[in-house]
Amino acid sequence: MQQQNSGTIVVFGATGQQGGAVVDGLLSRGARVRALVRTPESDRAQALAARGVELAAFRIDEPAAQVAALDGAGAFSFMTPDSGSPEEIEDEVRLGAALVDAAVAARVPHVVFNSVSGAERDSGVAHFASKGRVEQYLRQSGLRATVVRPTAFMESFAHVPLTVEDGELVLKMPLPDGVGLKLVALKDIGQVAAAILVGAADVPGGAIEVVADQLTGTQIAAAFGAHAGFPARYEALPLSAVTDIEDRAMFRWFAQAATYPADLAAVRAIEPAVWDLPAWIRSSGWTAPADSGRR
Ligand SMILES: NC(=O)c1ccc[n+]([C@@H]2O[C@H](COP(=O)([O-])OP(=O)(O)OC[C@H]3O[C@@H](n4cnc5c(N)ncnc54)[C@H](OP(=O)(O)O)[C@@H]3O)[C@@H](O)[C@H]2O)c1
Structure with a gap:
């Protein structure tokens, strides 16, 4: 497989399900990975380090540290954590926007956001609409961006x-x-995102539903x-x-x-x-x- 992006790929959410799957996909492609984690000493972060992943500390209220963590990144992968209450929804959007701001300041050449299928439509689901707002913020940032929109996790x-x-x-x-019901396994969310991050797959239109x-x-x-x-x-x-x-x-x-319609062929073309x-x-x-x- 052709690997066009040989720079370090920075991943936010790497200690979680989706980010963890992205790391798996990247490591299986031989990419160098740096994880942006809030608790570097946690067992999950240390398990990443044991697999050769570089750790960088993340604090939402320390934008300079976020920019530093993205220094020299060939690409950046992020997701936003689950939210429910109106306060959590606003926190989710604030976190997403802070990560986009950091990527702008660090001049990251390509950003991949793991959003959700339905974020682009009037779904009536608050924690989908929040991701729609992050998508919009990312689009307006001027960064080269790709949006990966997973459907329901089979792991559910x-x-x-x-x-x-x-x-x-x-x-x-x-x-x-x-x-x-549209479904996808975490493994495939990770593989699709990783292929895009290393430059082995291109997404026409800049967004793909992962089904x-x-x-x-x-x-x-x-x-x-x-x-x-x-x-x-x-x-x-x-x-x-x-x-x-x-x-x-x-x-x-x-x-x-x-x-x-579910475009299964577009996903299979990548994975x-x-x-x-x-x-x-x-x-x-x-x-x-x-x-x-x-x-
Ligand atoms: N379930 C589904 O079927 C489905 C389908 C599509 C999309 N989604 C979306 O996927 C997202 C959840 O993804 P996931 O399952 O990968 O999440 P997850 O396993 O809960 O992982 C969340 C990650 O975010 C980090 N994190 C959480 N809050 C943070 C904060 N305030 N500051 C910094 N880091 C923080 C966590 O780090 P720590 O290790 O430090 O906690 C962890 O790495 C949700 O937004 C959901 O809407 C879900």
Whole structure:
């Protein structure tokens, strides 16, 4: 694979899921990586250092230190952390804007922002709209920028209630059956971002939705059931079953997002070995829960 960007790639969020996957993708391409971390002595930061990642300390209230950490960067990858309350939303945007400002001051030649699919539309989800604001701030910065917009993480199924009831695998989600939920594994978010960061992939239009599979509730249940050797059933819950307002808005959006075409080919053009859901299930070590016996 051609590596056009041989400079150090700086990654913000490297101790987290997405940033960690970006680091994995970069290291697998032989890139030099510097992680911008708020707690360099943490176990996760030290685990990065043990893999050859340089650590630079991050403080949101120390812009000069951020600029210094970006010194000489060939490219910069950042994401913004989860938010929910109005205060957290503003913190998220402030953090994103501070990172963009630092990249401007350090004259970073290419910035890749891991946003979210839907940030570019009127999703009705506050923590998607916040990423839309960061995208806009980045666009207006004059930096060369690429936006990577991941769809729902396959890893979320580690938290979605999957049960086994009288030998049948049951999946329940607040999403009507027949709606194709867009999914991607963290590994592929990292691989796509890394390919763009090292200059091995170009994104026409400067933004890409990172989607690897699109499946209805029944199809998702069937994939888990097939892996576990159980027949499977999907139960669509009503939106009213979701108590968290932000989660309710998100599932309402997922149903709407299914109507926008998923450009799987664009993602495969960058990462041919992209995982569909069965591949993720196999790799994740997921096992079916004990049979609750209820029906
Ligand atoms: N779940 C999904 O399906 C999905 C899909 C698309 C997009 N997203 C978006 O992905 C984002 C979450 O990504 P993730 O799962 O990779 O997050 P994560 O695993 O929670 O990692 C967050 C990273 O940000 C750092 N961080 C958090 N708050 C910080 C702060 N105030 N200052 C400096 N660093 C801070 C953390 O560092 P420490 O190690 O120091 O804590 C960590 O490296 C959310 O914005 C979410 O909306 C999620």
